[in-house]
Amino acid sequence: MTTNSSERLFSDDQAQRIATGEDRLPPGQRLTRDWPVLTYGATPEVSTAEWQLTIWGEVEQELTWSWDDFLALGLSTETNDIHCVTHWSRYDNDWEGVLWSAIMRQIKVKPSAQSVMFHSYGGYTTNVPLEDLASDDHAMLATGWNNAPLTANHGGPVRGMIPSLYFWKSAKWVGGIEFLPQDRPGFWEMYGYHIHGDPWTEQRYS
Numbered sequence: 001m002t003t004n005s006s007e008r009l010f011s012d013d014q015a016q017r018i019a020t021g022e023d024r025l026p027p028g029q030r031l032t033r034d035w036p037v038l039t040y041g042a043t044p045e046v047s048t049a050e051w052q053l054t055i056w057g058e059v060e061q062e063l064t065w066s067w068d069d070f071l072a073l074g075l076s077t078e079t080n081d082i083h084c085v086t087h088w089s090r091y092d093n094d095w096e097g098v099l100w101s102a103i104m105r106q107i108k109v110k111p112s113a114q115s116v117m118f119h120s121y122g123g124y125t126t127n128v129p130l131e132d133l134a135s136d137d138h139a140m141l142a143t144g145w146n147n148a149p150l151t152a153n154h155g156g157p158v159r160g161m162i163p164s165l166y167f168w169k170s171a172k173w174v175g176g177i178e179f180l181p182q183d184r185p186g187f188w189e190m191y192g193y194h195i196h197g198d199p200w201t202e203q204r205y206s
């Protein structure tokens with residue numbers, strides 16, 4: 001294979017896929033190196049001092065965590081790929097945050113709970129079945145990206161990060177988690193996005 005860049009057989013993206021020996025790119029996606037901002041509406045400015053996470057619904061006890069309460073659950077790091085329904089994907093994002101599994105250890109969820117609704121400051125919502133969260137070891141509520149606090153436009157101080165689903169399921173500015181007795185559509189799901197959103201089977205729109 002030639003090393004002359006004008007005659008290369010493979011694009012960087014293809015070379016990367018070949019080098020890693022796996023097809024990382026879900027069908028219908030193309031890679032981007034920058035990180036687009038996709039927000040419906042205004043960007044809420046939420047300081048860590050005022051930020052709270054409230055958990056309610058199908059739980060034995062509702063609770064509210066402050067920023068310090070939340071950090072006390074312990075921070076982990078994860079590297080993963082993000083796939084937006086508008087066809088861009090971005091590889092190798094380094095996240096810091098609290099794993100979903102660590103959050104679940106603090107909550108007594110009722111057996112009736114099927115799904116969660118993430119509620120954002122500003123009003124955005126998105127639904128995710130508990131099964132998806134439980135089977136995704138990498139799911140977290142993220143506080144940092146590439147060794148820096150998550151910026152406001154990307155959902156800081158705290159955003160969902162669920163790499164197994166399209167990126168609209170990763171709510172920015174999360175302030176509430178509601179446990180639901182049955183799955184119900186969130187914001188984009190009511191406007192025709194797929195109720196589930198698996199990028200590998202292209203569950204884009206319903």
Ligand SMILES: Nc1nc2c(c(=O)[nH]1)N[C@H]1C(S)=C(S)[C@@H](COP(=O)(O)O)O[C@H]1N2
Pocket residue numbers: 035036037038039040041084085120121122124153154155167168169170171172173
């Ligand atoms: N609160 C909130 N969360 C959101 C959105 C939004 O508009 N509001 N957009 C979603 C969509 S469609 C995508 S693709 C990602 C984009 O995240 P980014 O702007 O950090 O790339 O956030 C998701 N989470």
Ligand SMILES: [Mo]
Pocket residue numbers: 038084085086167168
């Ligand atoms: Mo999106």
